[in-house]
Amino acid sequence: MKRRDFLKAWMICGASTTFGITRNAWGGASFEGYPERMGVLVDLTRCVGCRSCEAACNKEQQLPAPSAPFDDLSVFDRKRRPTEKAYTVINRYETTKAGGPVYRKIQCNHCNEPGCLSSCLVNAYTKTQEGAVIYNPKVCIGCRACMVACPFNIPGYSYSSAFNPLVKKCVFCYDTRLKNGKSPACVEICPQETLTFGHLNDLIKIGHERIREMPDKYIDHIYGEKEVGGTGWIYLSGVPFDKVGFDTTLGNEPIISNVKEFLGLIPMVLAIWPALFTGFHLLSTRNNNDPSKQGDSHSYREDAKP
Amino acid sequence: MNKLKAQEVTIVDSPYKDPGKTKWSVQEKLLLGLTPQQYVAQALRNPFNWLLAIIFAIGLPIIAGRFLFGLSWVTDSSYDYPWGLFLGFGLFTLVPLSSSGFQLGTAVELFGRHDLKPIERLALLNGLLGYFFAVCYLLVDLGQPWRLPYPMLIAFGPAAVLFLVAWHVATYLSVQIAEVSVSFFEWIGFPMGKQAVRKITLGLTVAGIILSTLHQGALGALFTYAPGKVHPLWYSASFQWLHFFVSSMPAGLCMVIVVGSIVKKTMAWRCDDNFMKNVDKLSITLARGACMGLATYLTIKLIGVAHDNKWEYLASGWGLWYLFEIGVGVILPLVLISFAIRNNKIGLVRFSALLTIFGLVLNRFNTALITFNWKLGEWFIPHWREVMITVTIFAIYIMVYRFILYRLPILYTWKTADEPVHVTEPIKESATYVTG
Amino acid sequence: MHVVRNWLIRGVLVIALTIAPADSRAQNMPDSIDLDSLVQFYEKVSFDHAKHIGLSKDCSVCHHHTTGTPTEDANCIRCHKNSAATAVVACTACHSAQPFSAETIKKNKSNVKSYHKDMPGLKGAYHQSCGGCHARDGGPTGCQDCHPRKKSGDAFYHAGEYAPKTPKNGKSRGR
Ligand code: SF4
Ligand code: SF4
Numbered sequence: 001m002k003r004r005d006f007l008k009a010w011m012i013c014g015a016s017t018t019f020g021i022t023r024n025a026w027g028g029a030s031f032e033g034y035p036e037r038m039g040v041l042v043d044l045t046r047c048v049g050c051r052s053c054e055a056a057c058n059k060e061q062q063l064p065a066p067s068a069p070f071d072d073l074s075v076f077d078r079k080r081r082p083t084e085k086a087y088t089v090i091n092r093y094e095t096t097k098a099g100g101p102v103y104r105k106i107q108c109n110h111c112n113e114p115g116c117l118s119s120c121l122v123n124a125y126t127k128t129q130e131g132a133v134i135y136n137p138k139v140c141i142g143c144r145a146c147m148v149a150c151p152f153n154i155p156g157y158s159y160s161s162a163f164n165p166l167v168k169k170c171v172f173c174y175d176t177r178l179k180n181g182k183s184p185a186c187v188e189i190c191p192q193e194t195l196t197f198g199h200l201n202d203l204i205k206i207g208h209e210r211i212r213e214m215p216d217k218y219i220d221h222i223y224g225e226k227e228v229g230g231t232g233w234i235y236l237s238g239v240p241f242d243k244v245g246f247d248t249t250l251g252n253e254p255i256i257s258n259v260k261e262f263l264g265l266i267p268m269v270l271a272i273w274p275a276l277f278t279g280f281h282l283l284s285t286r287n288n289n290d291p292s293k294q295g296d297s298h299s300y301r302e303d304a305k306p
Numbered sequence: 307m308n309k310l311k312a313q314e315v316t317i318v319d320s321p322y323k324d325p326g327k328t329k330w331s332v333q334e335k336l337l338l339g340l341t342p343q344q345y346v347a348q349a350l351r352n353p354f355n356w357l358l359a360i361i362f363a364i365g366l367p368i369i370a371g372r373f374l375f376g377l378s379w380v381t382d383s384s385y386d387y388p389w390g391l392f393l394g395f396g397l398f399t400l401v402p403l404s405s406s407g408f409q410l411g412t413a414v415e416l417f418g419r420h421d422l423k424p425i426e427r428l429a430l431l432n433g434l435l436g437y438f439f440a441v442c443y444l445l446v447d448l449g450q451p452w453r454l455p456y457p458m459l460i461a462f463g464p465a466a467v468l469f470l471v472a473w474h475v476a477t478y479l480s481v482q483i484a485e486v487s488v489s490f491f492e493w494i495g496f497p498m499g500k501q502a503v504r505k506i507t508l509g510l511t512v513a514g515i516i517l518s519t520l521h522q523g524a525l526g527a528l529f530t531y532a533p534g535k536v537h538p539l540w541y542s543a544s545f546q547w548l549h550f551f552v553s554s555m556p557a558g559l560c561m562v563i564v565v566g567s568i569v570k571k572t573m574a575w576r577c578d579d580n581f582m583k584n585v586d587k588l589s590i591t592l593a594r595g596a597c598m599g600l601a602t603y604l605t606i607k608l609i610g611v612a613h614d615n616k617w618e619y620l621a622s623g624w625g626l627w628y629l630f631e632i633g634v635g636v637i638l639p640l641v642l643i644s645f646a647i648r649n650n651k652i653g654l655v656r657f658s659a660l661l662t663i664f665g666l667v668l669n670r671f672n673t674a675l676i677t678f679n680w681k682l683g684e685w686f687i688p689h690w691r692e693v694m695i696t697v698t699i700f701a702i703y704i705m706v707y708r709f710i711l712y713r714l715p716i717l718y719t720w721k722t723a724d725e726p727v728h729v730t731e732p733i734k735e736s737a738t739y740v741t742g
Numbered sequence: 743m744h745v746v747r748n749w750l751i752r753g754v755l756v757i758a759l760t761i762a763p764a765d766s767r768a769q770n771m772p773d774s775i776d777l778d779s780l781v782q783f784y785e786k787v788s789f790d791h792a793k794h795i796g797l798s799k800d801c802s803v804c805h806h807h808t809t810g811t812p813t814e815d816a817n818c819i820r821c822h823k824n825s826a827a828t829a830v831v832a833c834t835a836c837h838s839a840q841p842f843s844a845e846t847i848k849k850n851k852s853n854v855k856s857y858h859k860d861m862p863g864l865k866g867a868y869h870q871s872c873g874g875c876h877a878r879d880g881g882p883t884g885c886q887d888c889h890p891r892k893k894s895g896d897a898f899y900h901a902g903e904y905a906p907k908t909p910k911n912g913k914s915r916g917r
Pocket of ligand 1: 056057058060061087088107169170171172173184185186187
């Protein structure tokens with residue numbers, strides 16, 4: 001009986017470890033990113049808050065008509081975030097710095113190691129070689145974990161759709177433009193060239209160069225160069241980033257790093273638990289003093305009965 | 307029902323109507339052996355049924371509306387709070403409250419604690435139903451519930467914690483169905499099925515422990531995806547899974563204590579002597595386990611705060627709220643339970659079990675909803691329809707729970723008449739095992 | 743290739759110009775320039791060059807080191823302190839109308855030695871350059887103050903006759 005139980009235990013154990021191996025996809029150590037990936041350098045000191053990028057995005061992504069014209073500046077009276085109907089929004093921040101308010105564009109930052117991607121249980125997200133984080137609406141089950149996992153609160157969801165609700169977020173104009181080597185619609189329309197499109201590695205250099213040439217103009221930091229493992233859209237600002245709506249407490253570890261600790265435990269539990277608990281079982285039922293029951297592999301059930 | 311029993315109405319508790327002759331038909335079994343008139347009459351007499359009826363009258367149309375008009379009709383459709391009550395309560399709360407199944411399964415089947423047997427089935431059922439309804443809540447919450455099997459069949463995101471949860475809950479649900487099916491096979495009269503399941507009990511139980519450890523922990527690990535959003539006092543990168551796993555244990559045990567006492571009060575007619583005699587004693591045994599669980603939980607919670615050096619947060623408003631949760635939901639029940647066990651005060655055990663459950667619910671709500679997005683300075687206030695759906699599904703849960711307890715041999719022992727009933731045998735189950 | 747040729751031509755021209763009489767450049771200087779890179783949505787701008795010369799006097803404000811008065815920008819002086827005027831001074835000569843096209847990006851990348859990697863495109867150069875002074879000196883700053891929008895622009899911005907019909911209702915989704 002003992003031998004049988006042990007065998008059983010090892011079988012379970014073996015099966016579960018094999019099962020565990022499939023989970024090791026995350027283990028690919030730290031990901032350096034595609035060398036050719038594109039990005040956008042957003043220079044907050046240049047933005048004048050004309051909202052042209054919002055209009056361009058609306059058109060390019062065929063989003064529903066806005067509730068106010070895109071030249072209506074009263075929208076700045078409250079802080080907005082990207083939604084299912086607007087993949088990018090501009091917010092205005094009054095600061096003490098001379099030169100008027102500061103405007104900040106928000107859209108998906110196309111993280112190098114996206115939280116949304118790593119939290120998705122059906123792998124609906126892809127980080128393309130060109131640097132875009134895109135979404136496959138055909139497999140999304142609508143659990144909205146990606147919205148929880150996005151450190152920048154980017155993805156929106158079309159809650160109002162009863163039969164095909166989807167995650168909606170900036171896709172770097174991947175299908176219509178980026179894929180074909182074109183810059184995104186918002187970049188193209190921006191009159192101030194607040195948005196500089198190019199290879200991410202070059203943009204980082206350009207950003208540092210701007211800081212070096214105009215140290216009085218810029219805060220000495222490129223937001224997104226390192227934050228949460230680095231993002232594809234990076235930012236320069238003339239005022240401290242936390243004053244203009246950036247979360248400066250995120251740290252430089254990608255979201256997946258937090259989860260790795262737990263994921264690392266899984267194979268261990270799968271491998272050790274079966275043997276451990278079967279062992280416990282054998283120990284605690286060993287003192288069967290009724291030899292007549294020994295032949296029956298389920299006899300332990302009755303053993304303790306009076 | 308108690309009244310009916312007093313009137314000497316036979317209630318189904320064996321395959322045969324009168325010893326050794328006619329068998330109950332399935333319909334009669336479903337009606338508990340009452341005539342349809344009697345059945346309806348007793349149902350109408352029960353005020354609780356009227357409460358359920360009111361809840362269903364309002365809630366069921368709203369549930370239908372959710373599927374016809376979309377989530378925005380029933381929730382506030384917040385982008386910042388993608389998970390509302392359905393998951394905050396249905397998944398993050400109901401699953402830990404259902405950890406009873408694996409715990410008692412382990413104690414009885416693996417550690418040979420056969421003294422716990424009279425409530426093992428109740429604990430298993432509590433586990434099964436909790437998980438089942440967690441999936442129901444999930445179905446209401448998912449944007450595209452008809453794609454639920456996708457992570458199993460079509461698209462895999464193996465690096466995602468939710469992928470793990472999906473697989474484990476699905477597997478564990480099957481394990482639990484198998485475990486509970488023993489009672490069903492007895493009731494329906496299919497001894498072969500019962501025997502087949504019996505053969506794999508050990509495997510099922512071990513699988514249960516593995517799966518439970520992992521997915522109870524995984525529910526916590528889910529929040530490590532949002533390190534900046536959960537308040538630091540409720541968040542711990544290294545221990546989040548452990549906090550969730552450990553706190554689920556006392557909560558699951560306390561759930562059995564509470565259900566046990568509700569059942570004892572309201573369903574005495576259905577419980578056999580074995581259950582009635584043992585339930586108080588066993589509640590105290592379970593409370594002992596819960597006590598250990600709570601103490602462990604308290605320790606690792608403190609370690610969590612100390613490890614990341616989060617003491618300064620305790621001085622804030624959130625800190626007070628945190629202290630309240632720990633004080634009323636963990637320390638108080640811990641003290642009360644220890645006192646009650648020492649003095650054998652079953653009433654107090656029940657009360658503190660309730661308190662423990664409250665503590666767990668509060669903890670999950672705090673993590674998933676209340677302190678979530680603490681940096682944004684917003685509050686999660688659910689839409690009334692969202693609340694109504696949550697209540698309705700919970701009412702269905704209670705109804706199904708009761709439906710099964712009324713019928714399947716969970717609280718009583720299925721008498722098999724082929725075998726002369728050992729009247730003197732205090733634990734009648736042995737008769738079942740020999741023949742069944 | 744292309745760049746090298748440009749430099750050659752420029753070099754030749756610079757030499758030629760320095761030999762030529764000093765006011766020959768002034769004669770080529772337009773009084774008004776039509777800026778029409780945004781005609782998709784806006785009327786073209788008739789830029790009053792003469793007026794701006796009168797207002798600023800300092801050519802380098804717009805033309806850097808390429809013509810007229812020498813540059814005073816500390817960053818430019820580093821290399822261009824003694825740079826001679828260039829042959830072509832029009833904005834379009836250096837600032838690309840398609841700064842982010844695949845070709846431009848490729849060209850910039852292939853030219854490892856080029857210093858001006860961060861040169862704004864034409865539209866960016868106009869707006870950054872004009873906007874700075876206009877804001878400081880009270881010039882027009884609203885989009886339509888310089889270039890009225892066309893019908894196509896109204897459609898694009900959902901403004902004017904294309905403005906949303908329904909009144910803005912306060913209740914919007916997503917707290
Ligand atoms: S990149 Fe495209 S989708 Fe993203 S904000 Fe810009 S226009 Fe919109
Ligand atoms: S910003 Fe958010 S949505 Fe965009 S890639 Fe990063 S995690 Fe994903």
